[in-house]
Amino acid sequence: MLMRMLYSGIRRHLRVHNGFTAVPVRYYEDPHKGYRPYWNKGEGNYGSTLGKQNVLHVERARESILSLVKTIPFTDKDSAFNIAEYGAADGSTSMAIFGELLTTLKDHHGPNTQFQVIYEDLELNDFNSLFKRMSGIIPDPPSYLPEMDNVYILASGTNFYKQCLPSNSIHFMMSMISVHWLSRTPTTFKDSIYEDDQSCAEETAELHKQAELDWETFLLRRSRELKRGGLLVVSVCAEFEDRDTGQNRHTQSSFVGVLNEVWKEYSESGKISKDEFVNTNMSACYRTMKEVRKPFDDKTSPVSRSGLTLLSAEAAVNPDVFYNIWKEKKDKAGIDDREEFARMYVSAHRNWSNSTFMNGLSDSRSQEEKEQIVDGLYGDVKERLSRMNPKVFKDDGKMIYIVIRKK
Ligand SMILES: C[S@@+](CC[C@H](N)C(=O)[O-])C[C@H]1O[C@@H](n2cnc3c(N)ncnc32)[C@H](O)[C@@H]1O
Numbered sequence: 403m404l405m406r407m408l409y410s411g412i413r414r415h416l417r418v419h420n421g422f423t424a425v426p427v428r429y430y431e432d433p434h435k436g437y438r439p440y441w442n443k444g445e446g447n448y449g450s451t452l453g454k455q456n457v458l459h460v461e462r463a464r465e466s467i468l469s470l471v472k473t474i475p476f477t478d479k480d481s482a483f484n485i486a487e488y489g490a491a492d493g494s495t496s497m498a499i500f501g502e503l504l505t506t507l508k509d510h511h512g513p514n515t516q517f518q519v520i521y522e523d524l525e526l527n528d529f530n531s532l533f534k535r536m537s538g539i540i541p542d543p544p545s546y547l548p549e550m551d552n553v554y555i556l557a558s559g560t561n562f563y564k565q566c567l568p569s570n571s572i573h574f575m576m577s578m579i580s581v582h583w584l585s586r587t588p589t590t591f592k593d594s595i596y597e598d599d600q601s602c603a604e605e606t607a608e609l610h611k612q613a614e615l616d617w618e619t620f621l622l623r624r625s626r627e628l629k630r631g632g633l634l635v636v637s638v639c640a641e642f643e644d645r646d647t648g649q650n651r652h653t654q655s656s657f658v659g660v661l662n663e664v665w666k667e668y669s670e671s672g673k674i675s676k677d678e679f680v681n682t683n684m685s686a687c688y689r690t691m692k693e694v695r696k697p698f699d700d701k702t703s704p705v706s707r708s709g710l711t712l713l714s715a716e717a718a719v720n721p722d723v724f725y726n727i728w729k730e731k732k733d734k735a736g737i738d739d740r741e742e743f744a745r746m747y748v749s750a751h752r753n754w755s756n757s758t759f760m761n762g763l764s765d766s767r768s769q770e771e772k773e774q775i776v777d778g779l780y781g782d783v784k785e786r787l788s789r790m791n792p793k794v795f796k797d798d799g800k801m802i803y804i805v806i807r808k809k
Contacts (some may be wrong), residue, residue: 437524437583437685438757439491444530446540449494452750455723455799456495457543460578462718463635463803464499467576470713470805471503472510474573475631482516482554483507484572486627488562489580490521492531494543496576501546503574504553516552522566525559532557561585563619567627575627575634579801581620582639587685587761588612595662595758596684599650613687618697618705621806625708628808634710640717640800641688652688656797657751664782665759674763674775682762684755691717694802713805724750725796744787752780 441447476483485503487496504517521532534540536547536555547553560566562577563585589608591597597606624634641652652658669679697705698712728743759779763772787795 437754438526438760439524439528440753440756442526442528444528444534446492446494446531446535448492448528448531448753449535449540449543451746452753453492453494455750456579457498458720458723459637459799459801460495460499462720462801463576463578463637464502466714466803466805467499467635468502468506470633471506471574473631474633475629476511476515476573479511479515482518483511483574484518484520484567484629485574486520486522486558486567486572486576488522488566488575488577488624489583490523490527490532492528493521493535495578497535497543497545499576504546504550508550514552517554519553519555520558520567520572521555522558522560522562524561527559529557529559563616563623565623565626569626570629572627573629573632575624575632576636577620577634578637579639581617581636582613582686582688584612584616584685584687585619586612587683590680590683592680593666595665595682595762596658596686598659598662609687610693613689614693614696616687617689617693618703621697621705621710622708625705625710625808628710630709630808632808633713634806634808636804636806638694638802638804639686639688640694640802641690642717642800651800653800654751654797656795657747657755658684660783660786660795661755661759661779664779664786668775668779673778678763681764682759684758685761688800689802691715691802694804698806709809710806711809713807715802715804717800717802720799720801722796722798725792728792740790740792741788743792744784747787748780748784756780 439448485500487493487500490496500519504519507517508515521529523529531540533555535543536545538545538548547555558566562580588611589605591601591605593600597609628634639653641650644651665674665679665682668674669676695712695715697703698710698715700706724743724746727746728739731737731739731742756776759776760772763775767775
């Protein structure tokens with residue numbers, strides 16, 4: 403009797419949902435365990451530290467975004483033009499470009515056009531800072547919102563490896579410096595926290611296999627959400643061959659190298675266990691141009707068949723902002739402030755790297771004990787950086803920018 407009721411309930415449920423979507427969409431499974439923002443306090447920490455660097459990475463894509471956005475079909479002027487950012491953090495790095503984008507679109511479609519801007523990021527993201535930035539409570543960079551009519555902002559706290567927004571609903575999408583974060587940690591590197599010259603072939607292959615799967619998943623989810631003629635712009639942290647040494651380098655090679663060095667010393671001195679060292683792995687993958695292009699170059703891939711086509715794919719090297727601040731002070735005022743360089747660098751890059759170390763520590767430790775160890779790590783890294791020459795250490799950011807259209 404009970405089973406009959408259950409089955410008829412399921413049948414009813416399926417009937418009700420018939421016709422809404424071609425494929426059922428489930429929003430939540432397990433909470434995401436990889437990336438956890440550091441300093442989740444509603445104080446705009448992201449934008450005042452790492453955002454200073456990342457805003458430059460976004461600037462690179464500015465021209466192509468502003469010139470192409472007018473080509474997106476938008477005929478139903480009674481509905482809203484929908485814009486979405488994936489991996490938006492506190493909204494600080496996209497603030498300027500979204501202001502310009504909205505101005506361009508308002509000029510093009512008329513001042514009465516309505517816009518929705520949807521900021522997507524993980525459920526633990528600092529959305530509190532995002533809304534404080536939008537309203538101007540956190541004033542730097544200046545918000546576009548108070549100056550604009552008919553612009554509505556929303557947030558989506560959903561893992562971007564799932565469908566986050568309704569099918570066929572978004573006109574323009576952007577994701578900057580986020581898709582290197584994987585859906586899970588696929589490998590445990592024995593001697594490092596991320597792939598390096600000593601990593602064995604199997605470890606590296608596992609990482610890149612997961613990255614390939616995740617890239618396809620990310621693109622297929624966005625393909626469902628995008629409208630025909632809509633655009634998706636993505637900047638991807640890159641791995642590339644160093645021209646001078648022939649070795650593989652990636653964005654943040656120097657910083658990841660120093661983190662690795664100090665963490666290894668912790669395991670050798672017994673501050674953390676050997677297992678904890680092995681279990682500390684970045685849930686991220688820096689990709690090559692070939693990997694980024696693969697789903698588009700293969701015209702029979704699920705991504706190509708879903709209607710996504712590549713308009714452009716360009717590699718770029720963007721300057722290290724903290725190095726430039728250090729250099730300017732040295733050249734103009736004659737002050738070689740390596741401590742300030744180390745302080746700015748570590749507080750910026752602790753944002754994204756902190757959770758890797760917290761996740762690596764054993765659950766037999768209390769949260770407080772884990773935090774003490776990780777605080778110690780960043781203190782030691784800062785100290786080591788302040789003794790290095792920023793000219794040697796500096797990490798220019800290697801990025802791949804791709805622009806995609808849904809046919
Ligand atoms: C380095 S930040 C980039 C933020 C911003 N787009 C920028 O350009 O500065 C990476 C962002 O990706 C988000 N992220 C990582 N994995 C994610 C996932 N699976 N789903 C949604 N957001 C994710 C993180 O929470 C973080 O805010």
